[in-house]
Amino acid sequence: MAKIQEEQNDNDNYNVFANDKEHLEQPESVNDTYLEEQGDTNITIDSLDMSTNGETINQDDNDLAKERDLLASLIKKLKCEIDDSKNRNKFLESSNKALVDKLKGEIKDFKTKNKSLESSNNHFKETDNELSKTNQLMFKDLKKFQAKLDRYHDVNYASKVAINCAKAKGDLMSYKIES
Structure with missing residues (x-):
């Protein structure tokens, strides 16, 4: 066994x-x-x-031929899809490049406008500073004039002025008498 x-x-x-x-x-x-x-x-x-007769072999050959044709068709479709993908990628790359170039141009314009605005802003700041200084000086002058006005309207000031005038008159008269 x-x-x-x-x-x-x-x-x-x-x-x-x-x-x-x-x-x-x-x-x-x-x-x-x-x-x-x-x-x-x-x-x-x-x-x-x-x-086995020739029909079985022929059937196997036909099946193999069909499989080869199917595989060839699939390969051809895959190649077409790959080519389409490559074309889409090239299109997207060129579109992206155009968008990047456009964006770079817009960024450059923005920077230029921003510099212009900064320059204008600096000019406005300088003008504002000058105006502030002028306003401060004018305010000081106003305070001085206001103080003088207040003195002129003050009763004590008026009496002092009247006394000083009387004194000056008295002094003038004494001078005339003596001369």
Whole structure:
């Protein structure tokens, strides 16, 4: 009888069916196999069915041809899609470049306008500072004039002026008398 040995090699499972130098008689139903002797063991190998007709082979060839045609069609479609993608990418790159250039121009215009506004703002600040200084000087002058006006309207001031006038008259009269 044949012994079945199972061997493992590096985590790969192999079933090795080996016959110990004994030849068994095979049943008549096994017409499509033959024994090939190799070394100390016999291995059973399936042979081709010689009774197949040309139609099966032709059908297999037709199936293979259809598969090749389908694969060729798929490859062609993929190439078209790749070309379309490349074209879209080129279009997007050129669009992006145009947008970047436009944005750079707008940034430059903004910077120019901003500098102009800063210059105008500096001019307004200088003018405002000058006006503030002028206003401060005018306010000081106004305070001085207001103080003088207040003195003129003051009763004590008027009496002092009248006394000073009387004194001046008296002094003038004494001078005339003496001369």
